[in-house]
Structure formats: C-alpha cells, structure tokens
Amino acid sequence: MRWRDVDHEACAVTLAAEVIGDRWSVLVLREVLNGVRRFDDIQGHIGVSRSVLAQRLRDLIAAGVLEKREIRPDGDRARHEYRLTAMGRDLQPVMHALMDFGDRWLTGRDEPTVVVRHRGCAAQVHVTSVCDAGHVIDDPRELYGEVGAAPPPAVPGPTAAPDLPADASR
C-alpha cells in the first residue's frame, strides 16, 4: 500500500491537526503546560482576544485535551482553571519538538527558550528519534514510512519493497 492510497481523512496526522492545527490552540496548550491556567492569565500572556480564547478553550475541551475545573469559589463568584487531561499531557512531546524547532531555526538566540529537565535527576530532556535497535536518528532522510504493511518479522531485517519517500532518498 502506498502513501497516496492512505485514507487521508482517517490519518492520525489529519485528526491531530484538527485538534491542535491552529496557532492559538498551540499557544493555549503551551500556557497550560507551563502552569498558566486561568482565563485572564492566559489571555494576558498570549495577547489573544477574549472571544477567540473562549472559543479555543471550548474546542480544546470538546476535543478532550483540556478540562475546566472550578476552584476556590470566592463568595458568589466561582473561579475556574483549565487543566490538561491525560490526553492533553500526551501532547507534550509535540510541544517540546515544536519548541526545539523554534529554538534551532527561528529565535536567533543561542540558548533555548525553556530548558526541559527531569525531576529528581535535573538532567536536561530531549525529544529524540530512536530506533528499536538503539540508533539515534538526526536526519529524517534515514527514515522511511511503511504504510499498511503486515506486522514486521520477528527478526529485524529489510522488508520487501519498503515505501521510499522521495524526500528521504537523498
């Protein structure tokens, strides 16, 4: 089966892009990931309009990546904060890879915007492409995509006619 035959509408990337393929959604997720959880605080930091923010928050809740919680009601006034769900936390590698890309190509600064570290050992954390044989891959031209193939053989080895994306062949 070739990439062109894949049902685009059922593709994981298509579906994921519907959830976070929007600049404001990415920024809202970044805020909540960084512990900024109140509407006013998110709005103040990213500079989006209140109506757009309200819509994005509704969309992210409907998609299942955020939840809204009531906290410390102050007299008659309930206050809310937005939290990541387990599904939302699973977006952290996407956000980390996006940040790495931005740090490498777009900020023009030598140091990262945020250094991500591991609690307990404080070592820096990197998003890495690693194969099951333990190789770290820096160049995506070393990769190929297998579309709709049978499960891989028990002993790793070249499979018949791997789908070779032309971009990866150079």
Next chain:
Amino acid sequence: MRWRDVDHEACAVTLAAEVIGDRWSVLVLREVLNGVRRFDDIQGHIGVSRSVLAQRLRDLIAAGVLEKREIRPDGDRARHEYRLTAMGRDLQPVMHALMDFGDRWLTGRDEPTVVVRHRGCAAQVHVTSVCDAGHVIDDPRELYGEVGAAPPPAVPGPTAAPDLPADASR
C-alpha cells in the same frame, strides 16, 4: 525568571506556531514528507482548494521550510515540485510526534497509520523523551521547565528554585 515573564512574542513555540500552526500547512508538510511533491497530487490527496493550497505553499516557502523546483520541462510547460529544505526536514520529529498522538488517541485503530522505520536496520523509530542521564520519560509530570536560568552546574543536581509548572506537580 518565571514563565509568565518570558517574552511571548520571542518564544520558540510562538515562532514555530506561526510557521506550521495551521491545519493545511501541517497536511502539506505531511504530503511532501511522504514524497508527494506536485501541486495537483497534494491538492488531490488532502482535498484543499487550489487557492488555499497555493497560499499555504507560498507561506511555507517564505518561511524557509519548502522550496519550489522546476523539473523536466515538457515543451513549453515547466513543471514544479515542492521539496523540504534542511529547515523543513527538521520538522519531521514534530510531525512524527503529532502522528503518534493521533494514533494513540484519535484514529480508534490498533495499528499506526504509518510505521516509521530506520533505513538499513529496518527497526521501528519512535519519538522519545530521554534525559541526559539516560532515563526515558513517559509522563510529562516528571518534567519541569527552567526558564532563563544560568547554565547548569557541571555536576547534575537539583538547581535552586526550579520553575515547577503546576500541571507537572501532580
């Protein structure tokens, strides 16, 4: 320095989201990554209108992630294809992480849309969060972000007052 003090407009994620924080841009990149490089082929597979596709391609070229090349001119008619630049290839981990997220939470299928493999050894490739001490991290609550800190000490150890995103503390 705390996250709220970070200049949002200079943040790596903000800048990266301006480049690919759009559903169609993500899909165009997916196509080119998979070797689909002609306008008509991209348009046919993702079902976008020609005018929107033309705009997205212009934007991605302006951003530096795609380039347009003339190929095999056929008489009077020049033909073009779109290729990833080195900068564009550096988005592959973002796309892979997005696909993993979609496969895990959105497709409802047990098998991945595409199995990414390493040329030569054919082993499957995964996007993984790994710390410099060699730990693989599955739960982002094990992570924290250090914003604008001094370079880390030579001997890894807890640094003073790490910025603890509230979401990561549970």
